[in-house]
Amino acid sequence: MKFAFFGSSLVSAYWNGAATYYRGIIRAMHERGHQIAFYEPDAYDRQKNRDIEDPDWARIYVYQPTEEEVFKALDDALHADIIIKTSGVGVFDELLEKEVLKLKLKGKHVIFWDVDAPATLDRVNYSEGDYFKALIPQYDLILTYGGGNPVVSAYKELGARACYPIYNALDPSTHHPVPKEARFEADLAFLGNRLPDREKRVEEFFLNVAAQMPGCHFILGGNGWHDKPMSSNINYIGHVFTKDHNALNCSPKAVLNISRDSMVKYGFSPATRVFEAAGAGACIITDYWVGIDTFFEPEKEILVANNGDEVAQILSSLTEEKAKVIGQAALKKVLAKHTYTHRAIELDGILQQEFSTTKEAI
Incomplete structure (x- = not known):
């Protein structure tokens, strides 16, 4: 055709x-x-x-x-x-x-x-x-x-x-595990453009979490955040080209998915970057939305937070070993079904x- x-x-x-x-x-x-x-x-x-x-x-x-x-x-x-x-x-x-x-x-x-x-x-x-x-x-x-x-x-x-x-x-030919890169090492990374119907959720699930965890290092990628107030432990890196997505997903302890308001409302709307990150074997922390378990098993293949406090709790107890196990489980699932x-x-x-x-x- x-x-x-x-x-x-x-x-x-x-x-x-x-x-x-x-x-x-x-x-x-x-x-x-x-x-x-x-x-x-x-x-x-x-x-x-x-x-x-x-x-x-x-x-x-x-x-x-x-x-x-x-x-x-x-x-x-x-x-x-x-x-x-x-x-x-x-x-x-x-x-x-x-x-x-x-x-x-x-x-x-x-x-x-x-x-x-x-x-x-x-x-x-x-x-x-x-x-x-x-x-x-x-x-x-x-x-x-x-x-x-x-x-x-x-x-x-x-x-x-x-x-x-x-x-x-996932397209395994473009998104897959790669060696870690020092420039992207962090406790938590979030990649997403600044959009009106996601900004408040980014404040709650990422910016506020960083502010209450001064001993941790955070990376923020995406367009439009340059004038947004943020704590000093956030490294804002701006637009991240596709060729760098694998390294950004593989290098931090965990990566964060934050849905837009409308996608949370309707549910069953996993962002592209969820599958990108899973394909890289990343440990994903996501905000809650209806239908997550259609794609990944919570706690085994993905970690789910209902608010910013829960992101902080997950991050404070997350070890490198546990993060690796969750990331590998997500990779296995996405290759098998998604x-x-x-x-x-x-x-x-x-x-x-x-x-x-x-x-x-x-």
Whole structure:
């Protein structure tokens, strides 16, 4: 099958947390014989901050952020059998979400792939007159980055003909154990961009914990935190390129996952970095969200905290030996059940089920 993806960026993770997800699933689809073209705008300095070259497993089409260039990209995408508009492209999202639907008239299957379903659903349900609400029933299929039954039910209530979560996963070829690096050694590290619906949770689960544990060393990575007040035992390292993620996950005693408010609300939304860290054999401490045990067994494969005080308690009693055991258990689980190869097989099954007329070609 030939696929056309319209997304934020495949070649740059700069202010683009979905990059790892896109890369993992698209590479796995390519390995299963599919042909993929990825359409991304030259926006937000992402092309200036590429962290991979054009891959051999996808054709990259970079377009300028103008209406004329958007329509040229849509014309180019007509070579595909299935055209996918992802959420959060960042420029001309409304235009793209309306125009891709017109390609159904030319015999194409059109999918909306929501990489931030909790935020999309909150916007549609609580913003009066949101344009996307009327478009949902027109898509052949809705796929989501996560959310489980709450998200599936919410989309179906809005008229989606079918909705399936395709969860984050691990690409073992890019995220795996590596030797520790002194620059990333710490008791606890957190990597995440500064976003409005996560900032308060970062304050509670990370910044406040660091302030009450002056004898421990913390690392904070991600964009936007440069002017945030923080204690002197936090080393703020800014944007961390993908090539350094393995070392950042392997070097600290533990790494912290902090979910955004909307993802906690809907549950079943493991962040990409959870699987990255597990693939590196890291000991993960995560804030609580419904559905954690769908992916990892708490206390054996992942450590769970309900608040900042519990993060501090876990960290104060966590030995290097225990951290290593938990990290190895997480690595074993993710390799066995949560790679992008697993997700691509699942996706093929969904497409066969939903698009029976193209079953022979899938």
